[in-house]
Amino acid sequence: MELKEKILTYLYYLKEQSIAGLSKSLAKSTPIVTKAINELLEQKIIVDKGLAASTGGRRAALYSLNENLDNFIVSISIDQFYTSIYLSNLQQEILQEEIDIQLDLVDPLAGLNILTQLKSFIEKHHINSEKIIGIGISMPGFVNMNTGVNNSYTEENPLHYLKKTIETALDIPTVIDNDSRSVAWAEKEFGGGIDTTHTLVINLNWGVGLGIIINGEIFTGATGFAGEFSHIPLSNTNSLCSCGKRGCLEVEASLKSAIDQTEIAIQQGEYSIYSTLMKTMSNKSDALIEAAKIGDQLVIYQIGKIGFMIGKGISTLLHILNPNKIIISGRGAEIGNILMPQIQNAVNEFSIPRIARMTKIEISTLHKTAQQRGTTALVVEHHINRLLDAI
Amino acid sequence: MELKEKILTYLYYLKEQSIAGLSKSLAKSTPIVTKAINELLEQKIIVDKGLAASTGGRRAALYSLNENLDNFIVSISIDQFYTSIYLSNLQQEILQEEIDIQLDLVDPLAGLNILTQLKSFIEKHHINSEKIIGIGISMPGFVNMNTGVNNSYTEENPLHYLKKTIETALDIPTVIDNDSRSVAWAEKEFGGGIDTTHTLVINLNWGVGLGIIINGEIFTGATGFAGEFSHIPLSNTNSLCSCGKRGCLEVEASLKSAIDQTEIAIQQGEYSIYSTLMKTMSNKSDALIEAAKIGDQLVIYQIGKIGFMIGKGISTLLHILNPNKIIISGRGAEIGNILMPQIQNAVNEFSIPRIARMTKIEISTLHKTAQQRGTTALVVEHHINRLLDAI
DNA sequence: TAAGACTTTTTAAAAATTTTAAAAAGTTAT
DNA sequence: ATAACTTTTTAAAATTTTTAAAAAGTCTTA
Numbered sequence: 091m092e093l094k095e096k097i098l099t100y101l102y103y104l105k106e107q108s109i110a111g112l113s114k115s116l117a118k119s120t121p122i123v124t125k126a127i128n129e130l131l132e133q134k135i136i137v138d139k140g141l142a143a144s145t146g147g148r149r150a151a152l153y154s155l156n157e158n159l160d161n162f163i164v165s166i167s168i169d170q171f172y173t174s175i176y177l178s179n180l181q182q183e184i185l186q187e188e189i190d191i192q193l194d195l196v197d198p199l200a201g202l203n204i205l206t207q208l209k210s211f212i213e214k215h216h217i218n219s220e221k222i223i224g225i226g227i228s229m230p231g232f233v234n235m236n237t238g239v240n241n242s243y244t245e246e247n248p249l250h251y252l253k254k255t256i257e258t259a260l261d262i263p264t265v266i267d268n269d270s271r272s273v274a275w276a277e278k279e280f281g282g283g284i285d286t287t288h289t290l291v292i293n294l295n296w297g298v299g300l301g302i303i304i305n306g307e308i309f310t311g312a313t314g315f316a317g318e319f320s321h322i323p324l325s326n327t328n329s330l331c332s333c334g335k336r337g338c339l340e341v342e343a344s345l346k347s348a349i350d351q352t353e354i355a356i357q358q359g360e361y362s363i364y365s366t367l368m369k370t371m372s373n374k375s376d377a378l379i380e381a382a383k384i385g386d387q388l389v390i391y392q393i394g395k396i397g398f399m400i401g402k403g404i405s406t407l408l409h410i411l412n413p414n415k416i417i418i419s420g421r422g423a424e425i426g427n428i429l430m431p432q433i434q435n436a437v438n439e440f441s442i443p444r445i446a447r448m449t450k451i452e453i454s455t456l457h458k459t460a461q462q463r464g465t466t467a468l469v470v471e472h473h474i475n476r477l478l479d480a481i
Numbered sequence: 482m483e484l485k486e487k488i489l490t491y492l493y494y495l496k497e498q499s500i501a502g503l504s505k506s507l508a509k510s511t512p513i514v515t516k517a518i519n520e521l522l523e524q525k526i527i528v529d530k531g532l533a534a535s536t537g538g539r540r541a542a543l544y545s546l547n548e549n550l551d552n553f554i555v556s557i558s559i560d561q562f563y564t565s566i567y568l569s570n571l572q573q574e575i576l577q578e579e580i581d582i583q584l585d586l587v588d589p590l591a592g593l594n595i596l597t598q599l600k601s602f603i604e605k606h607h608i609n610s611e612k613i614i615g616i617g618i619s620m621p622g623f624v625n626m627n628t629g630v631n632n633s634y635t636e637e638n639p640l641h642y643l644k645k646t647i648e649t650a651l652d653i654p655t656v657i658d659n660d661s662r663s664v665a666w667a668e669k670e671f672g673g674g675i676d677t678t679h680t681l682v683i684n685l686n687w688g689v690g691l692g693i694i695i696n697g698e699i700f701t702g703a704t705g706f707a708g709e710f711s712h713i714p715l716s717n718t719n720s721l722c723s724c725g726k727r728g729c730l731e732v733e734a735s736l737k738s739a740i741d742q743t744e745i746a747i748q749q750g751e752y753s754i755y756s757t758l759m760k761t762m763s764n765k766s767d768a769l770i771e772a773a774k775i776g777d778q779l780v781i782y783q784i785g786k787i788g789f790m791i792g793k794g795i796s797t798l799l800h801i802l803n804p805n806k807i808i809i810s811g812r813g814a815e816i817g818n819i820l821m822p823q824i825q826n827a828v829n830e831f832s833i834p835r836i837a838r839m840t841k842i843e844i845s846t847l848h849k850t851a852q853q854r855g856t857t858a859l860v861v862e863h864h865i866n867r868l869l870d871a872i
Numbered sequence: 873t874a875a876g877a878c879t880t881t882t883t884a885a886a887a888a889t890t891t892t893a894a895a896a897a898g899t900t901a902t
Numbered sequence: 903a904t905a906a907c908t909t910t911t912t913a914a915a916a917t918t919t920t921t922a923a924a925a926a927g928t929c930t931t932a
Contacts, residue, residue: 323797
């Protein structure tokens with residue numbers, strides 16, 4: 091059973107694969123993969139897609155997931171202020187979406203609201219819950235995937251037990267993880283991390299998170315807290331952070347900090363198109379990003395500043411972990427071209443050239459979809475076995 | 482052959498083991514381990530050591546390396562100013578040693594001097610080179626274990642090709658690694674890292690190095706440069722580092738920095754027993770450590786300062802990697818009790834309590850022997866197969 | 873453009889390894 | 903002293919991998 095699940099997971103990611111290819115990727119012998127493939131064909135979970143283009147020898151037979159399967163995945167991407175819900179199929183396509191539902195996680199009712207929104211999403215689109223393989227949730231905080239608990243909220247807050255709440259209310263297998271780890275996973279499977287083994291993914295959003303991939307696997311540390319990038323002591327200004335400490339990276343290297351600084355400057359009389367945009371847009375970070383794209387001077391200056399601090403943080407990561415690649419992802423990736431020069435400046439200033447040369451720094455090409463893709467993949471990783479059970 | 486090597490390596494580390502124990506540690510089935518053990522017994526490489534104390538069931542038969550084997554390991558521990566050469570047996574005992582040979586690595590002849598010293602060591606103690614399983618070298622710098630090259634020195638400098646030079650001159654298999662990684666390996670196998678999977682080892686010496694153990698293995702990063710802890714931007718004073726950058730940790734967190742500061746203070750008229758000690762001792766760090774042990778106020782103050790900076794560095798590591806344990810090792814471990822309170826102060830100031838709580842910070846109990854033990858183990862890891870070939 | 877050399881996938885047979893079950897050897901509590 | 907329980911060791915069965923051979927193509931060159 092185990093092997094079949096792995097095969098299905100690979101086919102989800104890669105869409106088409108040969109027996110030889112699977113055998114190599116899974117480090118399992120050809121005979122055993124052949125046997126599993128034949129059984130999956132028999133069960134009509136996968137289908138034969140004909141022969142691959144030649145690579146210089148006998149052409150390989152390709153297999154893919156059967157696109158006639160009517161099984162779906164629901165994923166919920168949560169950030170500090172907005173929640174999005176998606177319905178996807180096994181071809182990595184989004185079938186339905188409800189994006190940017192305004193939901194401040196500070197609100198003690200947020201957890202229950204998410205459940206309500208999810209229920210109405212399923213009803214509205216007439217989704218047969220029997221056909222949902224699983225529900226994936228990604229959200230900020232100290233999320234323990236194994237216990238399903240978010241330790242950033244007290245036990246009284248429904249967000250603490252969000253996974254369990256949803257799972258029992260809907261009776262559908264549910265899996266939860268930290269937002270930055272989901273984004274990192276998306277980059278590993280679909281983005282710039284496809285062919286690197288040691289990849290760091292910076293999730294630039296309202297805050298600034300880090301997903302660490304070591305030896306091709308998400309690294310969670312000894313107790314699941316690895317990647318708390320945002321609170322390392324790097325800032326010289328010593329401004330107070332929400333965590334109670336001073337000098338945290340997050341204070342000067344997140345979209346929030348750019349927004350705060352921009353708003354302060356505007357209040358002090360500086361001009362910025364940001365204020366005009368905010369009259370029509372409700373999402374501050376969207377307004378900031380839009381202003382930057384238009385070329386607003388103040389906003390670009392503020393974004394440059396966070397870019398420099400991110401670069402300083404990257405210098406630290408570079409020296410300690412010597413990764414193949416560091417990817418700037420998350421909402422902030424959209425203004426990557428504005429961030430990049432300042433990131434590079436800081437890396438030049440704070441890194442040993444010999445070491446910095448070893449790591450490629452990139453802006454994600456996945457943009458907004460990263461979190462959704464990673465969260466959906468999380469369900470595949472954990473509950474693809476339901477495809478086998480169902481038939 | 483492969484399995485036998487693994488068994489011998491385990492027996493080297495653990496001295497006595499049962500078939501069941503080996504089977505579990507090596508993740509190999511009992512029948513196959515039994516077969517290998519029987520062959521090794523036949524070859525007289527290992528011996529039966531009788532039954533283990535009971536653990537509530539049938540008593541296990543124990544096996545160990547045959548102590549009558551006359552095979553040895555030579556290890557060379559090199560630091561910025563002193564080189565030590567050791568001869569050890571397979572019972573982890575040091576048979577001969579030549580410690581603290583004064584050898585400044587800045588001297589372009591250092592590489593050749595090391596070879597000369599090694600040759601005379603072997604001659605002086607009448608060591609039969611046929612019986613040397615291998616030579617292990619550990620030294621500071623960007624050492625690539627696979628190519629055997631130290632990239633911190635130019636190709637003209639004999640230190641660049643030290644491994645090859647020694648290997649060809651003596652015709653004995655030689656292996657080289659970075660000093661901090663050797664110390665980390667020693668901590669993992671013999672010290673505080675025995676039963677933790679994610680362990681960081683700070684090698685406090687003339688400089689300050691870091692060995693990273695992730696999933697029970699040395700982590701080298703994408704290109705072998707992981708652990709360049711000493712040059713992350715953490716200092717506020719912006720003093721210039723030898724690497725050319727400003728704000729590097731090393732400038733304020735190494736024994737060198739404590740020595741420099743102490744000497745400056747003495748020149749400015751402050752009293753310290755360090756100056757008296759230096760009249761009889763040639764090794765500055767030994768003098769510093771001795772002064773600290775005696776209770777010299779100035780030295781203790783200066784050591785406290787480096788402790789605080791190390792603690793700040795530890796805070797960064799803590800947040801990013803969430804290890805089970807961080808061990809302060811190397812020469813500086815001897816003054817651990819003086820460092821510790823300031824390390825703890827800094828960790829309290831710069832870490833999120835929830836995260837800091839997860840990681841135990843310890844002073845090494847291996848003291849000076851760490852580097853030697855790690856370097857010797859390096860030979861076992863790479864050349865234990867010579868035991869099999871020889872017979 | 874056809875033949876031979878070369879690649880790669882697939883199938884089949886042999887070898888190795890693991891898993892499972894049973895036996896052996898102790899220990900501990902009553 | 904015996905029954906119940908543990909743990910190691912041995913033996914047999916089941917899996918898995920490795921190796922070799924066959925099948926199916928591609929590509930170069932005469």
